[in-house]
Amino acid sequence: MxxxxxxxxxxxxxxxxxxxxxxxxxxxxxxxxxxxxAMPPETHRFKVGTFEVVVIKDGARQSGAPGETFGTDQKPETVSALLKQNFLPTDAFVNGFSPVLINTGSDVILFDTGMGEQGRANGMGRLSEGMMAAGYAPEDVSIVVLTHMHGDHIGGLMEKGKPAFANARYVTGQREYDFWVNPAREGTAAAGGQKGVLANVKPLAEKITFLGDAGGDVVSGIHGEAAFGHSPGHMIYRVESQGKQLILAADTANHFVLSLQRPDWEVKFDMDKAAAASTRKQVFDMVAADRVAFLGYHMPFPSVGYVEKLDTGYRFVPKSYQFDI
Structure with a gap:
């Protein structure tokens, strides 16, 4: 040898x-x-001017036939044809959940809180874990903004019966809050959602700053605007620093193909379907015309992109290195 x-x-x-x-x-x-x-939750960090933005994947969930949620006013074969055209399966879809942290240098602002404890048995509710992986702790959050009050946005507000973000104050829309806490919701289709609001949001009411229908500032450089339809008081937020912009579109569009290429199609979870469709076109006409980036809570992670106007709607263009230069 x-x-x-x-x-x-x-x-x-x-x-x-x-x-x-x-x-x-x-x-x-x-x-x-x-x-x-076990891997830590996915996170994605980028800058908007001097603001640091961290997108955190709270989790994802596979659901059944897309046509049962999107394009509910269309024939199933019409929905399937659009999915096939975009290289997507026709028998199932995956929905992700993406809360966002913005560090302005003065405040650490969290937009929406994911599924929380109720989602953990199914691999969701990973917001706090993702924050830690990104270098933030729940007690670092100084403001929590709720775009609206569906369960996948408010589920992480409480942890073991106590506020999950001990040092935070809160911002949300007055119209949204008033709808959900109104006793008239009892015994209606909204009763289940109301229970979540009463358990997670109402106990924090004394610390909430409410925005009216005209919108308003969260802090300098972050402004809330009405985008009603998906829920009664759903709001979007415009983020601007040093001439750079990002629209936090929340649930204005919930699928990067079915809701954007066909904004007129009805969506199961839009509470006022006609208003939601009108809002989608208004918001994304603006996003396309201004060529500004947007972040959608249910867009493919990291949930940030642009839209190009098409005859029937908009084409989603995922973010790449635009914010790195």
Whole structure:
């Protein structure tokens, strides 16, 4: 055996040794090799002027036939044809949930709070875990903004019966809050949503700043605007720093193909379907004309992109390196 062969053999033995040692140790302890390699939640960081933006993936959920949620006023084959055209399956879709942190230098502002405790059994509710991975703790948050009060946006407000963001004040729309806490919701289709609001939002009311229908500032450089339809008081937020802009569109559009290419199509979870369609066209006409980026809570992670006007709606163009230059 020559020297080169001996060295190669020794190297292979050295590489194999740790694995042998691990197997031996596991065998001695009776532990299985079936290890679950849990990864931290996905996060994505970029700048809008001097503001740091961190998108956090609270989780994702697979659902059944897309046509049961999007294009509910269309024939199933019409919805399927558009999905096929865009290289998407026709029998299922995946919905992601993307809360956003914005560090302005003076405040750490969280927009929406994900599923919270109720989602963890199904792999969601990972906001606080993602924040920690990005270098933030829940107590760092100084303002929590609620775009609206559906369960996947307010579920993370409480943790074990206490406020999850101990040092925060809150901002949301007056119209949205008034709708959900109104006793008239009891016994209606909105009763389930109301229970979540009464449990998670109402206990925080003394710390909430309410925005009227005309909108208003959260802080300098972040302005709320009415975008009603998906919910009674749904709002979007315009972020601007050093001439750079980002629209936090929340649930104005919930699917990057079905809601954007066909904004007129009805969506199951839009509470006022005609108003939601009108709002979609108004908001995304503006986004397309101004060539400004938007962040949609349910867009493909990291949930940021642009839209190009099409005859029937808009084409989604994912963000790449625009904010890195």
């Amino acid at each position: 020559d020297r080169r062969t001996m060295m190669a053999g020794a190297a292979l033995s050295a590489l194999a040794a740790p694995a042998v040692m691990v197997r031996t140790a596991l065998a001695q302890s009776g532990t299985s090799m079936n290890i679950n390699h």
